[in-house]
Amino acid sequence: MKIKHLYLIGPGGVGKTTVGTIAARRLNLPLIDLDTEFCEGINNIGQYIRNNGYEKYVIENSRLFTKQLSIQTRPSLFVLSSGFLATDTSPETLARNQKHIRQSGTSILLLPSLVPAEAAEIVSTRQMQRGLGLTPATETAKYLSRISTYQNFADHQIVSNKKPEEIAQEVCELIRSLKLG
Template identity: 30%
Template sequence: MPEEIPVVQLVGPGGAGKTTVGLELAQRLDWAFVDLDREFMSREGDIAGCIAAHGYAGYARRNLALHIDTSSVFTVPTVYALSSGFMTYPTDLDVRYAQIRSEVERNALTVLLLPSFELEPCVEAIVQRQLSRPYLPGNRASEEARIRQRFPVFMALRCVRFLNDGTPEEVASQIADFVRERMEETTR
């Protein structure tokens, strides 16, 4: 039986630092880095444009299909940043989604990133980060509503959690230590 390729899956809301920390983590581990949003934009185009043309459910179905394609071809250890809403899609989105979501959640190397494990500080940090991104068309009210809706879903995930309240280097170092420990556990 071939050995499974290790993949650290970073989940969390937009603005949680999945890409920034993920790039640093991949460098520290000397692993590849893949960002599902970047893959989506390179294959499908602008995410906001896709949502406008096909609705959020249409975008989510396309993103799920892309995740299936992308994650099935990892040939080297990889740090993989999933899209912000990936773990919050409706369970009836696609017949495969519930199982895929469960597999991501149960994976020993799945990491939830949040700036705070308390609602109000998390909302404020995420909204501030999202509004600082010039390429996002959001506004304070929509960004705040999104994180308020998704926060309980993220907090209910049964995966390891890391606070992203330090520098990307500090957070990536903590996660790298965790990954190395988990990798050692699986080889014992």
């Protein structure tokens, strides 16, 4: 199966950015971190949401993704935002995002555990360490509300709570088993 792009997906706090950075470097692939692109090209995500609302953020983030997708000239590794494929707002935008991902590549879901309560606790702890003013209860609820959507959508899953370098190695092995192009 030939694919063009690879997409790391999942709720916030599963390690997409850290693992994606390591894997892209090891595989010599361009890395497009959608959160970084948003912050550098549009605005700080938290500030944008406070000023414009979450639904407008979802729509603008989707536009940014479409733009980034259109300018990639070779296989790339995308790190997608936590709500990019699973949120309770703007269903038409989510459907469009899912269609773009299906048509342009393969998705890899990162999870720290298959046990929902255990994974939610790990993710919540990681999210609290970011210092973004989040609450454990909110992050746990967000994880639990989104995880089944991600599991049903993902082409592949990597379940690991190992060190990021080890998870990145698993991602690299999976990607190498796929044919890029």
